[in-house]
Amino acid sequence: ALDELAAAAAEAPGFSWRRYENCSGAGEDCRQSQCCLDPGLQCYSKDASWATCKASCDMQEASGRQASGGAAHWSCTPFGERTAPACSWEHENCLSTRCCRREGFKCYAVNTSWATCRQEQECEKEPANETRRLRGSVAEEEAAEAEESEEGCTELGGSQGTRMLLPAHGPSSAAAKTSLFCFLVVTPSGAVAEGVRAGYEKELLDMMRMKNLSIFGCDASRVYRGQKAKRGDWKSVMNVDIFLGVWKKIQEDAIYKRHDWTVKVDADAVFLPDRLKMHLVSLKPPAHTAVYLHNIDFKFHFMGALEVLSSAAVDVFLENSAACRRYIGNSGGEDYFTMQCLDALGVGHMSDYSLLADKYSSGPGWNLFDVDPCRDQAIVALHPYKAVNSWLGCYKVAIGHQAPDDFVSCEGRWEGEACSLTSERKHAPGSGASDGILFRK
Numbered sequence: 016a017l018d019e020l021a022a023a024a025a026e027a028p029g030f031s032w033r034r035y036e037n038c039s040g041a042g043e044d045c046r047q048s049q050c051c052l053d054p055g056l057q058c059y060s061k062d063a064s065w066a067t068c069k070a071s072c073d074m075q076e077a078s079g080r081q082a083s084g085g086a087a088h089w090s091c092t093p094f095g096e097r098t099a100p101a102c103s104w105e106h107e108n109c110l111s112t113r114c115c116r117r118e119g120f121k122c123y124a125v126n127t128s129w130a131t132c133r134q135e136q137e138c139e140k141e142p143a144n145e146t147r148r149l150r151g152s153v154a155e156e157e158a159a160e161a162e163e164s165e166e167g168c169t170e171l172g173g174s175q176g177t178r179m180l181l182p183a184h185g186p187s188s189a190a191a192k193t194s195l196f197c198f199l200v201v202t203p204s205g206a207v208a209e210g211v212r213a214g215y216e217k218e219l220l221d222m223m224r225m226k227n228l229s230i231f232g233c234d235a236s237r238v239y240r241g242q243k244a245k246r247g248d249w250k251s252v253m254n255v256d257i258f259l260g261v262w263k264k265i266q267e268d269a270i271y272k273r274h275d276w277t278v279k280v281d282a283d284a285v286f287l288p289d290r291l292k293m294h295l296v297s298l299k300p301p302a303h304t305a306v307y308l309h310n311i312d313f314k315f316h317f318m319g320a321l322e323v324l325s326s327a328a329v330d331v332f333l334e335n336s337a338a339c340r341r342y343i344g345n346s347g348g349e350d351y352f353t354m355q356c357l358d359a360l361g362v363g364h365m366s367d368y369s370l371l372a373d374k375y376s377s378g379p380g381w382n383l384f385d386v387d388p389c390r391d392q393a394i395v396a397l398h399p400y401k402a403v404n405s406w407l408g409c410y411k412v413a414i415g416h417q418a419p420d421d422f423v424s425c426e427g428r429w430e431g432e433a434c435s436l437t438s439e440r441k442h443a444p445g446s447g448a449s450d451g452i453l454f455r456k
Contacts, residue, residue, distance in 0.1 A: 016127045017169040020110075024171040029114025029122065030054045030099035032178040032361070038098070039068055049095035053361075054102070060092040068098075102175045104342040104359070105132045113172035116359040117343070124169040138168040180306050180363035182299035190299040191306075191325060193292040196274040197233035199282050200261055202241035210383065211401045216282040222403050228410065230280055232288045235270050258349040259336055266333045277329045279322040284371075284398040285409045286321065291395045294367055305331045305362045307354075312368040313376035319350030320398035321371045328362045335360050369393040382425045384451070385436045389413045404450040408433030411452075421454040 028034070038052040039045035044065060045058035051068035059072040072091035102116045103109035108129055109122035115132035123138050124130040183189035201216045212218070220238065223229040230236040239261045244254040271277040276295070280286045300306050305327040309316040324332065332339075332353070339356035357364070372394045374381045384405040389397050389412035397413065400406040411417040419435040427441045428434035432451030440453045 017124050020124050020127065020130075021169050021171060024113045027113075028099070029109075029112050029172040030102050030175055031114065031173070032176050035098055041068060043067065045094060051098045054098055055100045057097040058094040059089065060094060061089045066092075066094055101361075103132055104338070106342070107132070109171065115172075115174045117355060118174045118177055118358060121173050122171040124171050130171055133168075175361070177358045178361055178363040180301060180304065180365050182365075183301040189302060191295065191302045191304070192275045193295045194274040195233040195276050195278055195288055195291065196235045196237075196271045197230035197278040197280055197286075197288065198237045198239060198261075198265065199230055199280045200239045200241040200258070201282055202243060204243050208383070208401070215401050215403075218403055219282050219401075219406055222407070229284075229286045230278070230288070233278065234274055237265075237268065237270060239264055252348050253346055254349050255340065255345040255347065255352045258353075259340065259345075262333060262336060265329075271326055271329050275326060277324050277326065279319070279324075280396065281320040281398060283401045283406070284320040284396045285389065285400055285406055285413060286396045287410075287413060290393075291323070291370070294370060294395060298365055298367055300325065300365055303327060307357050307362060307364050308370060309364050309366040310368070310370035311373060311376060313373070315351065315354060316366065316368070317350055317354040318371060318373050318376070318398075319348065319353075320373055321396040322350065322353060323370070324357075328357060331360050331362055332357060370395045371398065372396070373398045375399070382434065382436055384428060384432065384434050385425055386412045386422055386433050387419045387436050390419055402431065402433075404431055405433040408451055417452060417456060421456070422451050423449075423453050 035050060035052050037048060038050035039048045039058065040052045045051060045068055046060070046066045049058055051058055053068065056068040056070060057072070058066055059069050060066040072089055074089060074091045099114070100112050102114035103112045103122065104116050105120065109115060109132050110124065110128070110130040113122050115122055117132070119134055120132045121135055122130050122132055183191075201220055203214065203217060207213050207215065224231055241261070242257050244252045244257055246252065265271060265277070278291065304325060306325045307328050308323040310321055310323065311318050336356065339352070339359065343352055343355050343359070345352070372388045372391060374383070374388070375398075383399065383401060386405065386408045388394075389409040394413070397409055400409050408417070408422060412419060420438050420440070422433055422435040422438050423440050423442060424438045425434035425436050428451060429442070429448040431448060434451050442453070
């Protein structure tokens with residue numbers, strides 16, 4: 016019986032973005048493609064000159080609207096086949112969808128009435144207590160049957176994959192505009208690394224506000240208060256719930272709705288908003304589209320020091336964040352959670368690996384106060400710089416007011432100073448501590 020399920024799944028595979036990547040999106044004419052990009056939709060004809068993707072099409076209802084002065088009559092002739100239904104979350108029954116929302120997961124049939132999404136290496140009998148814990152997210156009778164009659168792990172399908180968007184083409188109005196709502200989160204009682212002053216985020220914030228730098232150079236900005244995060248496995252920071260609370264405040268403020276992009280910036284990131292706008296112009300993301308940006312060529316390509324989401328992407332995230340927390344969990348970092356959530360919800364991404372330079376991706380040998388990475392004129396945000404002098408030193412290098420060689424060497428720096436790993440400058444005998452700049456232009 017399980018072999019028959021697998022054979023049927025091979026003939027009618029589940030949804031994937033790659034499978035439907037050449038189909039028509041919402042609001043587009045689907046007469047030529049005769050298929051729909053979004054899950055569960057069908058291409059329906061209105062007349063000889065227009066067809067579009069809809070969940071359903073009722074000729075009688077359309078005719079009634081026409082009679083009352085509403086929409087014109089639709090023929091409702093279907094073109095092509097209906098797109099496969101939306102994929103399943105982990106621990107939902109994926110028997111009918113035959114696919115999983117999250118990349119790296121596959122739909123495995125346990126018996127003829129129950130299938131679930133798991134990572135390949137976890138394809139084994141699900142513990143009964145886990146099934147009981149998840150009751151409420153699936154029908155109780157299905158969970159009970161799965162608990163009582165597990166038989167095997169037969170693959171029915173893979174994940175929907177991730178959705179990569181192409182630049183807008185056609186008139187300039189097809190590309191998104193560049194208005195920015197930027198925010199950062201300050202945690203007064205947050206833990207600090209060795210050599211970093213307690214309360215450094217507040218000092219950085221006061222400096223940024225006074226000089227109109229970082230988020231204060233955006234079209235709109237807001238500072239939110241955070242909480243001290245716990246440490247998880249592998250020394251990871253467990254801050255998902257903290258940031259979900261921040262996103263709730265962003266939803267209540269609704270400032271983001273008045274702007275094209277929402278940008279989350281870490282306080283210790285040297286962020287240049289004008290550069291981000293230039294990158295967005297070059298990327299040409301499609302207007303009125305849910306999209307977020309992959310920002311660095313490291314691991315999963317999305318690090319939390321700079322997170323850039325379109326307003327439409329924020330709408331999708333806020334509407335579904337509770338479901339993401341339920342299925343993805345809250346035990347890791349907010350950046351990985353945000354990326355996994357957006358991907359699972361079908362929000363597309365574009366990639367610009369020059370958005371962020373993060374020392375945490377550099378391997379051993381980097382220095383917290385080194386300004387050398389800041390000389391790259393393409394980078395939008397540089398991270399981390401956890402002191403006013405090193406933050407401003409990096410900023411001055413980034414805008415060309417100083418060169419790394421103008422700074423004291425990192426071997427010879429004194430406490431509180433910015434430095435350069437490539438500089439050979441040393442303090443003159445008898446001189447006192449400074450901001451680390453030994454030669455001023």
